[in-house]
Amino acid sequence: MEEEDLAEYFRLQYGERLLRLLQKFPRIEDHSDSPSIRLLEKKKEAEIMHHAMQQKKETFQRRMETLNLRWEELGVKEAQLKAHIQKFEQFIQENDQKRIRALKKANKERELKKQCTHELAKAKQEMAALRLEHQRLSAKLQEYSIFNKYLEKVVENSEFEEIHEVIARYKTLVSMHQDLMQSAQEGQEKVERAKAQLARYKEEKDDEILQHNNELARLQMRFDRARSDVIIWESRWAHIQNTAAKKTLLLGTIKMATLNLFQIVSKQLKEASLVSLEDTHKQLDTIQQFIQDLSDIWAEVKKKEQQQVRV
Structure with a gap:
């Protein structure tokens, strides 16, 4: 397969060249x-063509060998280049990591320095405040020294032996x-609560009395209205009784007439x-039937x- 490819390659690459080379030789047949x-x-x-072909073949083989050697060298160089690139990338990555660690460390140191500066400023402020407080207390002590002298004189002229006994007594x-003030205040509060409770009780009882009075007035009105209604119904009952007596008399008269x-x-x-x-009722029915018969x-x-009149 390789020989066929090689022959095809020579035919394509060197066919025209060999033809031009053969054309240079004189034509003997003429x-x-x-x-x-x-x-x-x-x-x-x-033979000339075979020799030329052999030379071209050898030249091509030498070129192929040279190309293979160069290809191998390129492969080695490529592997070396890849290794170099890998080492370079690793170096860059390590440098990046070192740079990041350095930045973190620098930031941490910067924050620590900032915190220390802040704490130092705060400590200075506290120190200044303590100095002011010390000055104020010193001034107060100087101011209150007269009271100490006064207490010493009190101890000298009293039954107390030490100043702290006077202070404890005070x-x-x-x-x-x-x-005592708290007890008095509690007593006053109890009195106020009792007064408020009494006022609330009186108010509740007044409300109850008012409600009972209103209920009594309402019941009195109902009683008066019922009494007036009784008078009206008594008069109506008398009228009904009179009317009933009249109707009873009329009914008796009607019954007597009906019976007759x-x-x-x-x-x-x-x-x-x-x-x-x-x-x-039956009597009236009989009378009605009799009248009907008479009418007929x-x-x-x-x-x-x-x-008869017509006849």
């Missing part, structure tokens, strides 16, 4: 027509005074009546009379 001579010339041309009296009519009708009918004397008879009579 001078002689002998076949043997032409054959020798062709062999010679073939503190005891002040404490007793505060206790019933008895007259019964006589006219000449029949034994089974209706009770107290049953007014009278109508029949009138009708016959009219017929």
Whole structure:
């Protein structure tokens, strides 16, 4: 496969060159027509071409070997370059890490320095404040020294032996005074609370009395209204009783008249009546039926009379 590729390569690369080279040789066939001579010339041309091809092949092989060597050298240089680049990147990375650590350290030292400066300034301020306080206390001590002298004179002219006994006695009296004031204040507060409770109780009772008075007035109004209603209903009851008596009398009269009519009708009918004397409704029914029968008879009579008159 490699020989075929090599032959194809030579054919493409050197074919035209060999043709131009062969064209430089004189054409013998123009001078002689002998076949043997032409054959020798062709062999010679073939040998020349083979020799040229062999030289080109050797040259190409040398070039390929040179290229392979250079390729190997380039591979070695590439590996060396990669290693160098890797070392350089590692060096840069280490330098970056060192730089970052240095920056962090510098920032930390800067913050520490700033904090120390702040604490120093604060300490100076506190020192100045303490000095001012010391001066103030010294001035107070100088100012209160007269009281110390006064207490010394008090001790000399009293039953006390030391100044601190006088101060302790004073503190005891002040404490007793505060206790008495507190007790008095508590008593006053109790009195105020009692007064407030009494006022609240009186107010509640006044409200209850007012509510009871209002309820009493309302009940009195209801009583007066009920009493007036009783008078009205008593008069109405008397009127109802009078009306009932009149209606009872009228009802008795009606019953008597109905009974008389019933008895007259019964006589006219000449029949034994089974209706009770107290049953007014049935009596009225009988009277109504009798009147209806009379009306029918009278109508029949009138009708016959009219017929006779026409005849």
